[in-house]
Amino acid sequence: MTYAERDSIRKVIRDFEETGVVDEVLVINNNAETGTSEEVGKTGAREVLETRQGYGYAIRRGLRDSTGDLVVLAEPDGTFLADDIIKLLAFSDECEVVLGTRTTREMIWEGANMDWFLKWGNWAVAKFVEVSFNTSHLSDIGCTYRLLDRNTANRFAEEMTVGGSHAGPEMLMLTIASGAKFVEIPVNYLPRVGTSSVTGNRITAFFLGLRMIALILRFRLGRARTS
Numbered sequence: 001m002t003y004a005e006r007d008s009i010r011k012v013i014r015d016f017e018e019t020g021v022v023d024e025v026l027v028i029n030n031n032a033e034t035g036t037s038e039e040v041g042k043t044g045a046r047e048v049l050e051t052r053q054g055y056g057y058a059i060r061r062g063l064r065d066s067t068g069d070l071v072v073l074a075e076p077d078g079t080f081l082a083d084d085i086i087k088l089l090a091f092s093d094e095c096e097v098v099l100g101t102r103t104t105r106e107m108i109w110e111g112a113n114m115d116w117f118l119k120w121g122n123w124a125v126a127k128f129v130e131v132s133f134n135t136s137h138l139s140d141i142g143c144t145y146r147l148l149d150r151n152t153a154n155r156f157a158e159e160m161t162v163g164g165s166h167a168g169p170e171m172l173m174l175t176i177a178s179g180a181k182f183v184e185i186p187v188n189y190l191p192r193v194g195t196s197s198v199t200g201n202r203i204t205a206f207f208l209g210l211r212m213i214a215l216i217l218r219f220r221l222g223r224a225r226t227s
Contacts, residue, residue, distance in 0.1 A: 001028040001050075001058030001075065006036045008078040008193035013043040015082035016074075021089060026066050027076070030058040056160060056167030063148075063157035071153045073146050078193040079112065080145045087185050088147040096152045097175050097182035099138075100145035101126075104186035111191035117202055121209050128213070129169070132220050133176050138184055141212060142168055145187050152180060166211045173219045 002009055009027070016022050025045040029037060031053055040047045050061040063071060070092055074080050080100075088098045103123050108114045126138040148156065155178065162170045175182050 001030050001055065001062060002032045002036055002040075003030045003058075004033055004194060005076045005078075006033050006039055009036060009076040010039040010042055012074075012076040012078060012080075012082070013040065013045045016085070017044055019082050019085055021085060022072075023068055024066075026062055028058040028062045028065075030054070052163060054163035054167075055165045056163040056170070059167055059171075060157050060160050063153045066153060069150050071148045071150070073144050073148070075144050079190050081188040081190065084145070084187045085147075087187065088145075091183050091185065092147055092149065094181065095183045096149045096180040098147040099140075099172075099182060099184040100143045100187035101138075101140035101184050102143050102145075102187065102189040103140045107186050107188045109188065109190045112189045113192055114189055118205060121205065125169075125209060125212055125216070129172065129176075129216055132216070135176060136183060138172075140184070141172070143187070144168065146171075152178075162215065164211070165208050166215055169212045169215055173216065177219075 005012075013025050013027070016025050025043070027040050027045045027047045029040075029047055029049045031051065037047060048061060048065050050058050059073065062073070070089070072085055072088060084100070088100070091098045102108065102114055103119050108119075122140045122142050125141040129135060129141065130138040152175070156171055156174055159174055160167060160170055
C-alpha cells in the first residue's frame with residue numbers, strides 16, 4: 001500500500017521481484033502523491049486504486065485483489081528487506097500467519113525510525129496482547145511485514161472493520177479469535193525513505209498507540225462476555 005513512497009517504491013518492487021520467490025507484486029495506490037503511478041509503471045507490478053483513505057482500507061483491498069496462495073504485506077518505504085521474505089516463507093508450512101518484528105536490536109539499522117519511544121511502545125502493547133490472550137511470543141504490535149495464507153487473507157478481507165492505522169492489531173485479534181497458528185520472527189528494519197506521516201511524530205504515534213490499546217481492550221472484553 002502506498003501514499004507517500006514515490007521516491008522508494010520502484011526500488012522496493014524490483015527488490016521483491018528479484019527474490020525469485022514472488023509471483024506477483026500488487027501495489028495498492030491509496031491516493032498516493034503525484035508521480036507514484038509512473039514509478040510503479042516502470043516495474044512489473046500491478047496497481048490497484050483504493051480511494052478510501054487509510055492503512056486498513058488499503059490492506060483490505062490488497063487482500064481482496066491478491067491472487068496467490070500466500071500473501072505477504074509490506075510497506076514500500078524502504079524500511080524492509082525483500083530478502084527477509086525467505087524467513088517468512090520458512091514458517092509458512094507450519095503457520096497460517098507469520099509476523100515480523102522490528103524490535104530486535106541487532107537487526108535495527110542505524111538511522112531507522114525505531115528510537116526508544118517507538119521500540120518500547122510497540123513492545124509494551126505487544127506484551128499486553130501476549131499476556132491478555134496467553135499467545136505465542138510477541139514483541140512488536142505495529143510491524144506490517146507479515147505473511148498470510150490464502151484462507152486467512154480471505155477471512156481478513158471480509159472481517160476487518162478498521163480503516164485507519166490501527167488495522168494491524170485488528171488483524172492480530174482476528175488471528176487469535178480464529179485459533180490460527182502464528183509465529184513472530186525478527187526482520188531487518190532500515191531507515192525510511194522520506195518521513196512517515198504516522199510514526200514520524202511522537203504525539204501522533206502516542207495517540208495511535210492509545211487507539212490500538214482501546215481496540216485490544218474492546219476485543220478482550222467482548223471475549224470475556226461470551227466465555
